[in-house]
Amino acid sequence: MQNNLNLLTRQLMPNTHWIIFSQNKLCIFQHQEHYLLPQSLDLFALEEYAENTVMLHQNEEHEIYLLDLQQATIETNHSNIQYTLVTLREVLMGSLNIDFQHVARAWQYAQFLRTHQYCGQCGATTRQVQWEMARQCDICQHRTYPRVSPCIIVAIHNGRQILLAQGHRHTQTQMYSTLAGFVESGESLEQAVHREVAEEVGVQLKNIQYFGSQPWPFPHSLMMGFTAEYAGGDIVVDGKEILHADWFEPEALPNIPPSISIARDLIDYTCKELIQKS
Ligand SMILES: [Zn+2]
Incomplete structure (x- = not known):
């Protein structure tokens, strides 16, 4: 130091x-x-x-x-x-x-x-690296960097409707949003989109398209946004993370996230597309 x-x-x-x-x-x-x-x-x-x-x-x-x-x-x-x-x-x-x-x-x-004050490999005290954001262990040479946790977030559309879901954390505000979840080790972003959506609401997807990204420091996520088209299956919520999910018309949306979030950007973009196409 x-x-x-x-x-x-x-x-x-x-x-x-x-x-x-x-x-x-x-x-x-x-x-x-x-x-x-x-x-x-x-x-x-x-x-x-x-x-x-x-x-x-x-x-x-x-x-x-x-x-x-x-x-x-x-x-x-x-x-x-x-x-x-x-x-x-x-x-x-x-x-x-x-x-x-x-x-x-x-x-x-x-x-x-x-x-990261101590080395996760040998337990010695670590020191600050001067030229990059990292901590270095001089005993075993293990170096660590700030954690970034990739998350996918996806807006799903079907005909003229968008799928929105209410998570268990949002029951008080009655807020509905796009589906999101952490990417697992060894998984591609597209695989994570398919898996999360299948787990949380039970539907299949096609035409997954990259939308954009947003760092989300609560505590260290990197949200990677996608749009996708419904390809089959009935909505069956997992009852743990997602309590309710449904298809909504762009003109009759429930309470949705504020405009600071990529979730809101995805919803706004998808609804605009649905209105233009119809
Ligand atoms: Zn060490």
């Missing part, structure tokens, strides 16, 4: 931003009607945490550093500065106008650092 130990004593670029997590929330300031990431560590008494500091991003214009305080609270030295802690989901919703991509990346990296 030599790079990190020297951090607070070295000259920082004028445009330096800090992504500080405290109690699993992001620290931001309100400046007039804008929300901003902290730009100076002088605002805090954080020297004792210098060892936990990691540079996330650097170009000619600015630098972004990560400081994960885990469960520790932060105290400002300046009583006239108001800081507040917000959840990742609040940042994701967009109303704070803070760049979600950097925050999401920082959050996934903070999770990685918390869980």
Whole structure:
């Protein structure tokens, strides 16, 4: 951690931003009607945490550093500065106008650092690699990288209808969405689409087409979206992950996810196509 130990004593670029997590929330300031990431560590008494500091991003214009305080609270030295802690989901919703991509990346990296302090192969203490996001064991040379978990998400259409399902987590909001699930080891994305859909609602698919992707840091998923056409079978929900599923006309959709998600993009795209074709 030599790079990190020297951090607070070295000259920082004028445009330096800090992504500080405290109690699993992001620290931001309100400046007039804008929300901003902290730009100076002088605002805090954080020297004792210098060892936990990691540079996330650097170009000619600015630098972004990560400081994960885990469960520790932060105290400002300046009583006239108001800081507040917000959840990742609040940042994701967009109303704070803070760049979600950097925050999401920082959050996934903070999770990685918390869980990879020791080598998974020999148990020795690991160290930060200076030139890439990795932890290195100098005893057995095992190197680890932040985990990314691939997930498929698929919008299925049949004639003029789209298949939407209600997961057990969404019974309170009565929200219906596209089907999604983790890719298993040794499986192609297309195989994962067929398997997940067969497991959750029991139907077969054809014409699987790639749609787009979205990193989803809750906690470290990469959502890979597809559209697909119904090819056969009756809807039979698994009763565990999916409680109810049905075919919906584009004009009579149930409660669907907000527009920040790839699920919503898939639903909007599919419904638009169905309307245009009919
Ligand atoms: Zn090791």
